[in-house]
Amino acid sequence: MAGHNDTFVPQVSIQGIQTVTPTRITERRQKRQVLVGELVGSRIFQRCMNMVQYYRKEKEEDSSGWLVAGWIRETLGRALMEQPMICGRLRKLEQNDGELEIVSNDSGIRLMEAGIQMTISEFLDLEQREDAEAQLVFWMDIDEQNPQFSPLLYVQVTNFQCGGYSIGISCSILVADLLLRTEFLKTWANIHNNIINKNKEQKLPLFYLPGLKQHINSTPNIIISSSSSKNSGKTMIFKTNAKSESLESEWCRKVALACLEEVENNLGTEIGSEFSLFVNESFEAIKVESCSKHGMLKPQLKLDKELSNAKWDDLGANEVSFQDGNKPLRVSYWLTSVLGGVIIVIPSLGEEACRVNIIVTVPNEKF
Numbered sequence: 001m002a003g004h005n006d007t008f009v010p011q012v013s014i015q016g017i018q019t020v021t022p023t024r025i026t027e028r029r030q031k032r033q034v035l036v037g038e039l040v041g042s043r044i045f046q047r048c049m050n051m052v053q054y055y056r057k058e059k060e061e062d063s064s065g066w067l068v069a070g071w072i073r074e075t076l077g078r079a080l081m082e083q084p085m086i087c088g089r090l091r092k093l094e095q096n097d098g099e100l101e102i103v104s105n106d107s108g109i110r111l112m113e114a115g116i117q118m119t120i121s122e123f124l125d126l127e128q129r130e131d132a133e134a135q136l137v138f139w140m141d142i143d144e145q146n147p148q149f150s151p152l153l154y155v156q157v158t159n160f161q162c163g164g165y166s167i168g169i170s171c172s173i174l175v176a177d178l179l180l181r182t183e184f185l186k187t188w189a190n191i192h193n194n195i196i197n198k199n200k201e202q203k204l205p206l207f208y209l210p211g212l213k214q215h216i217n218s219t220p221n222i223i224i225s226s227s228s229s230k231n232s233g234k235t236m237i238f239k240t241n242a243k244s245e246s247l248e249s250e251w252c253r254k255v256a257l258a259c260l261e262e263v264e265n266n267l268g269t270e271i272g273s274e275f276s277l278f279v280n281e282s283f284e285a286i287k288v289e290s291c292s293k294h295g296m297l298k299p300q301l302k303l304d305k306e307l308s309n310a311k312w313d314d315l316g317a318n319e320v321s322f323q324d325g326n327k328p329l330r331v332s333y334w335l336t337s338v339l340g341g342v343i344i345v346i347p348s349l350g351e352e353a354c355r356v357n358i359i360v361t362v363p364n365e366k367f
Contacts, residue, residue: 009128010117012135012158018073018207020155021108022080022087030085030283034100034174037289044288045142047173047276048336051317052136053328056120057163065165068322069113069157070205075195076111076155079188085283086175086184090147102152102174112138112156120164124330133332137168164329167322173335174288177280177346180315180357189320196323233363235335236263237310240356242347252279253291256343258307259358260293271362275341310357335361 036044057064080087084104092098116123116135126132136158142150152175156168171179178184238259242251256277264270279287312333321327335342344359 009126009132009135012114012116014112014114014138016069016113018111018113019108020073020076020080020087020111021106022084023077024081026081026084026104026106030088030104032085032102032174032283033285034090034102035281035285035287036100037287044174045144045147046336047278047342048139048170049173049176049179050134050137050139050168050170050332050334050336052133052166052168052332053317053320054120054124054166054330055164055322055326056329057165064163065157065159066113067205068165068167069111070207071192071196072155072157072322073111073207074205075192076109076188078195079184079191080109082187083178083184086153086171086178088152090142090150090152090172090174092147100147108151109153109155110138110151112154114156114158116158116160118160119162120160120166120329121162123160130332133334136166137170139170139336142172173278173342173344174286176344177286178283181346181348183316185317185320189322192322193324233335233341233361234263234267234269235312235333235359235361236266237312237314238262238307238358238360239310239314240307240358242354242356249279249287249289252345253277253289255307255356255358256291256345256360257293259360260341260343260362262307263360263362267362269362269364271341275343277343277345279345280347307358335359 034044055065055068084106085102087107087109088102088104089107090100090102092100123129123132136156138154138156140150140154142152153169153171156166156170158166158168160166169179236259240255256275260271260275273293275291275293277287277289277291279289281287313331317333318328318331335344340363342359342361346357346359348354348356
């Protein structure tokens with residue numbers, strides 16, 4: 001839009017909300033224990049991982065974001081059959097003092113369709129782009145009292161004026177590993193492209209929002225509050241190799257502390273004594289602890305030999321295309337940080353010697 005400067009940020013307007021569930025009922029319900037240590041508090045309900053993929057409309061025949069979102073409504077349901085846990089819900093058990101578990105009850109994820117009065121190039125050139133990106137994802141904190149009603153994953157497709165679009169994904173930190181280590185995005189994109197290629201004569205998907213609006217006169221913008229923010233701090237990623245039997249709590253704490261010290265030295269910041277540690281022990285269990293740097297033995301790990309630096313792009317989202325050949329122009333990632341540091345330990349399970357990714361986020365300010 002003419003007249004925009006690089007500091008003006010139009011508001012994103014939500015045009016449609018849908019729930020996407022697996023296309024078939026998950027026959028055997030999957031469960032994941034959430035093993036919460038003392039002093040963790042409500043932070044596990046607020047933490048989420050965010051990702052925004054930007055796609056430019058290169059050719060006239062390329063799909064708009066409205067078309068992509070319409071097809072997503074159909075293809076995502078099939079992809080969720082491959083990983084139904086991410087469309088399940090967190091619940092408190094009546095027994096065992098209200099312990100938490102995630103169950104794949106096919107409740108579904110939320111699909112948001114949105115628009116913004118700006119081209120994708122203008123948005124990416126904004127001085128305040130990093131802060132503005134929070135509008136391109138949608139997230140609502142899990143309800144602490146009734147978590148079973150809160151989705152664990154949201155997908156938002158935002159349409160830019162130029163025909164380009166972004167796909168923003170927000171998911172609870174409790175299932176983030178299911179996106180990162182199972183190549184769920186690549187599986188979903190492959191299903192998406194296969195379905196579109198088989199239905200080339202069907203020019204419009206069944207759930208095409210602009211077409212639906214023509215039949216219901218004028219649809220106002222949907223007013224709904226998102227708790228998404230770019231209070232993300234700074235993140236570094238490390239990788240190391242370990243034997244399966246080594247992945248005990250004490251080993252994970254030592255590796256986490258070694259990575260944390262490296263981040264503090266590298267970025268010139270300090271988080272104080274407390275940090276939250278999320279360890280994905282298996283597909284069936286995730287452990288959440290509140291840890292202190294005090295009283296822990298200084299880890300004897302050498303970064304150049306036992307730990308190496310990694311980056312977000314190693315996770316592969318920059319190669320995901322929802323239209324054959326149209327890869328993302330840019331991919332942004334961040335972890336929402338609510339006071340203190342966050343460390344996630346994600347092993348590639350099922351192997352004797354497995355690679356372990358460690359994601360460390362520290363706040364921008366010292367607490």
